[in-house]
Amino acid sequence: MPNITPIRRGFGQCAAPGCSNQTRSSVSPLCTKHHSRARVHGDAQQTLVTRRELRAYEDRVRKVMATGKQELIVSSLKEITRRLTEYAQAELARFHRGHAMNRHLVTACDQIEKVTKSGDSIETATTIAAMFLLRDQQPRRFASDRGFIGQTVRQFRLPSGIARGVTYDPNTDQTKGWFRPMSRKATEQLGRIIIEAYKPWLVHLKQAEGRLQEEEQRISRDLAAAFDGARRQAAE
Numbered sequence: 001m002p003n004i005t006p007i008r009r010g011f012g013q014c015a016a017p018g019c020s021n022q023t024r025s026s027v028s029p030l031c032t033k034h035h036s037r038a039r040v041h042g043d044a045q046q047t048l049v050t051r052r053e054l055r056a057y058e059d060r061v062r063k064v065m066a067t068g069k070q071e072l073i074v075s076s077l078k079e080i081t082r083r084l085t086e087y088a089q090a091e092l093a094r095f096h097r098g099h100a101m102n103r104h105l106v107t108a109c110d111q112i113e114k115v116t117k118s119g120d121s122i123e124t125a126t127t128i129a130a131m132f133l134l135r136d137q138q139p140r141r142f143a144s145d146r147g148f149i150g151q152t153v154r155q156f157r158l159p160s161g162i163a164r165g166v167t168y169d170p171n172t173d174q175t176k177g178w179f180r181p182m183s184r185k186a187t188e189q190l191g192r193i194i195i196e197a198y199k200p201w202l203v204h205l206k207q208a209e210g211r212l213q214e215e216e217q218r219i220s221r222d223l224a225a226a227f228d229g230a231r232r233q234a235a236e
Contacts, residue, residue: 016044039181042150045143049134049151057130057137064208065126074122077201081121084197088112107182108190111157118160127155128198129205136206146184149191154179156194 014031021031034044088109157163
């Protein structure tokens with residue numbers, strides 16, 4: 001009688017460069033460690049973009065914003081937030097009425113609703129724009145598009161507090177904060193939604209940034225020419 005016992009095949013090797021661990025399952029390309037990193041950062045090879053690192057780019061965004069019409073910018077950003085909130089609420093209402101929906105989209109909309117309720121419209125837009133400015137100036141800072149989306153979503157969620165968890169350690173009698181990640185698919189859904197929503201703002205900002213750079217370069221050239229002229233006159 002032939003043996004009908006199914007052949008048990010071992011898991012493959014983790015797809016992360018330099019990792020020799022086995023994958024966490026037969027359908028996952030990553031080991032447990034790199035799967036966890038991918039959930040937290042968007043890509044297994046992506047490193048954390050810190051608030052300190054992003055602060056300089058946020059300051060640059062604010063400088064660019066100051067060159068435009070403040071009332072128009074503020075009203076436009078608030079309108080983006082309003083439309084984003086309405087979209088999330090409409091999708092969640094469909095879900096609660098019993099419609100079959102993608103669970104990752106539901107998670108993404110739930111996060112949007114919470115962030116837009118508690119967050120500041122201008123600061124949120126500034127942070128998202130700073131992420132794009134960072135990518136434009138340092139494209140190698142992100143391991144992939146997934147890494148960029150993961151870090152953008154992280155910065156979008158953090159100010160509202162919904163992405164923060166706290167654990168009490170009885171050994172040290174202290175609390176320890178940690179990041180509360182979403183699934184990779186939910187992160188990608190959320191990233192695509194907010195990038196699409198803020199696309200008009202990002203296009204405007206990029207154009208304004210280009211004009212500001214040209215103006216700063218012109219001023220720098222004029223100052224250099226004036227300094228050289230003064231130095232030649234002093235030498236004569």
